[in-house]
Amino acid sequence: MRRYNYEKQVEKWDVLEVTADGHSDKNPFVDYKIHGTFTGKHETVTVDGFYDGEGVYKVRFMPSFAESYTFEVTGSAVDGEVLTGEFQVTPAGEGNHGSIRVANTYHFAYEDGTPYYSIGTTCYVWELQSDELIAQTLETLKNSAFNKIRFCVFPKHYDYNLGEPRSYPYEGTPMDSSVLTKENFLEYTGKTEGNHWDFERFNPAHFQHIEKCILALRDLGIEADLIVMHPYDRWGFSQMTKEQDDLYWKYVIARFCAYRNIWWALANEYDLFPKKTVEDWERYAKIICEKDPYNHLRSIHNCIPFYDHSRPWITHCSIQRQDLYKSSEYVNEWRERYKKPIVLDEIAYEGNIQHGWGNISPQEMVRRFWEAVCRGAYPGHGETYMNENDILWWSHGGVLHGESHKRFAFLHKIMCETPGIGLCPYEKCGWDEVCGTPEESTQKQSPVKDYYLFYYSFMRPSFREYHFDDESKFQVNVIDTWNMTIEDRGVFSGKFKVELPGREYMAVQIKRMK
Numbered sequence: 001m002r003r004y005n006y007e008k009q010v011e012k013w014d015v016l017e018v019t020a021d022g023h024s025d026k027n028p029f030v031d032y033k034i035h036g037t038f039t040g041k042h043e044t045v046t047v048d049g050f051y052d053g054e055g056v057y058k059v060r061f062m063p064s065f066a067e068s069y070t071f072e073v074t075g076s077a078v079d080g081e082v083l084t085g086e087f088q089v090t091p092a093g094e095g096n097h098g099s100i101r102v103a104n105t106y107h108f109a110y111e112d113g114t115p116y117y118s119i120g121t122t123c124y125v126w127e128l129q130s131d132e133l134i135a136q137t138l139e140t141l142k143n144s145a146f147n148k149i150r151f152c153v154f155p156k157h158y159d160y161n162l163g164e165p166r167s168y169p170y171e172g173t174p175m176d177s178s179v180l181t182k183e184n185f186l187e188y189t190g191k192t193e194g195n196h197w198d199f200e201r202f203n204p205a206h207f208q209h210i211e212k213c214i215l216a217l218r219d220l221g222i223e224a225d226l227i228v229m230h231p232y233d234r235w236g237f238s239q240m241t242k243e244q245d246d247l248y249w250k251y252v253i254a255r256f257c258a259y260r261n262i263w264w265a266l267a268n269e270y271d272l273f274p275k276k277t278v279e280d281w282e283r284y285a286k287i288i289c290e291k292d293p294y295n296h297l298r299s300i301h302n303c304i305p306f307y308d309h310s311r312p313w314i315t316h317c318s319i320q321r322q323d324l325y326k327s328s329e330y331v332n333e334w335r336e337r338y339k340k341p342i343v344l345d346e347i348a349y350e351g352n353i354q355h356g357w358g359n360i361s362p363q364e365m366v367r368r369f370w371e372a373v374c375r376g377a378y379p380g381h382g383e384t385y386m387n388e389n390d391i392l393w394w395s396h397g398g399v400l401h402g403e404s405h406k407r408f409a410f411l412h413k414i415m416c417e418t419p420g421i422g423l424c425p426y427e428k429c430g431w432d433e434v435c436g437t438p439e440e441s442t443q444k445q446s447p448v449k450d451y452y453l454f455y456y457s458f459m460r461p462s463f464r465e466y467h468f469d470d471e472s473k474f475q476v477n478v479i480d481t482w483n484m485t486i487e488d489r490g491v492f493s494g495k496f497k498v499e500l501p502g503r504e505y506m507a508v509q510i511k512r513m514k
Contacts, residue, residue, distance in 0.1 A: 107422030126397030137397030172197035351384030
């Protein structure tokens with residue numbers, strides 16, 4: 001009798017894993033298949049399994065209901081035997097709200113309806129560093145406001161990223177990296193000479209380690225925005241064939257899609273791949289839509305030209321700013337164009353490296369965050385400060401050296417106080433201010449809102465005058481977004497004047513009293 005194992009109880013939106021012994025001859029990654037069907041009272045879900053090495057196959061399932069389930073697992077990997085079982089799904093525990101979904105057109109909420117306000121960061125290959133550095137990164141994240149992090153499956157070859165990763169996704173050997181220097185690294189970008197990989201044999205240990213990191217993020221309440229492909233490569237992973245790409249995508253989805261905190265980022269800077277076409281990206285998207293039964297969030301990230309974010313498979317816009325100076329200022333236009341959540345995953349990074357994308361001030365980073373939020377978008381952070389060990393947060397993680405990150409918890413708290421789900425631009429605000437009001441449907445729009453969040457960025461007014469109607473009473477707070485203070489100014493009605501300190505980065509929060 002074939003051996004297989006599974007837990008008899010699992011939490012709602014957690015992972016139920018069936019592990020079975022199977023064939024390890026030939027090439028188990030391509031010559032054998034395994035899949036499972038999981039059935040409860042309210043859902044039936046079929047998923048692909050995968051080979052995990054050492055003669056072991058796994059099939060993973062994320063249940064959406066607290067109820068009894070049964071399963072059948074079969075395939076050529078187990079000689080067509082039907083492995084059956086039953087298990088109980090318990091209610092979701094504390095902090096488990098399920099996966100993130102699009103809500104209210106431009107915003108996000110967890111599966112259980114709890115609003116989610118993204119405060120993201122980028123650490124491209126943090127999980128491919130040493131155990132010590134990974135632990136340091138997780139501790140930094142634990143003590144931060146970040147609830148989303150972008151990172152890659154493949155290692156990265158770029159400035160400050162010339163070392164070898166802790167592991168590789170395929171069996172084989174890399175080129176000799178001892179020839180790499182800061183001066184000649186571009187010479188090796190995109191080269192495949194010297195690499196010896198079997199693109200039909202995955203290295204399970206590489207993916208097992210990434211899974212541990214995804215789970216560690218989940219336990220911290222952080223979404224894993226997984227960058228599945230990227231062009232910064234000296235190993236040949238960005239130049240695989242169509243068949244190799246498709247095999248990779250199916251393997252990644254089978255391994256990771258049962259984790260509730262996964263987001264799919266098809267690419268970082270899709271337009272820099274020399275050998276990929278729009279048809280390729282659309283094919284990958286089709287694979288995700290077919291193979292991921294949980295409908296995790298999906299995006300694709302640009303360097304210069306935007307992908308067509310109106311494509312139906314794209315759930316939200318993952319945007320890198322195109323203008324040298326402007327970023328958040330374009331949110332109104334993008335919201336109107338795409339009618340989807342706008343996530344500014346790269347509005348430039350706080351730091352001091354030579355590149356213009358990596359040397360803005362902490363004050364400017366915080367300004368871009370507040371402006372994006374008040375316009376109804378979700379900004380992302382990165383940090384690129386020079387140091388003697390070339391350990392930059394934006395790629396390696398570790399510790400944060402800047403000042404902007406210290407101010408995001410303050411902003412996130414104010415975001416969470418928004419009535420309803422999310423802010424939208426207040427079209428009646430003055431030309432010299434930015435204002436957000438609660439997102440409302442067309443049917444619910446009213447001339448006087450219950451909540452206003454005005455932001456004055458680098459302008460320094462000594463006072464502002466407001467008039468919404470003659471009857472309502474409004475409670476007014478003056479917010480110093482940099483110094484993180486909130487001053488209660490009392491209750492006003494009719495036309496009223498609010499004194500301001502004449503400093504940059506001030507905001508005024510106005511709440512209508514019921």
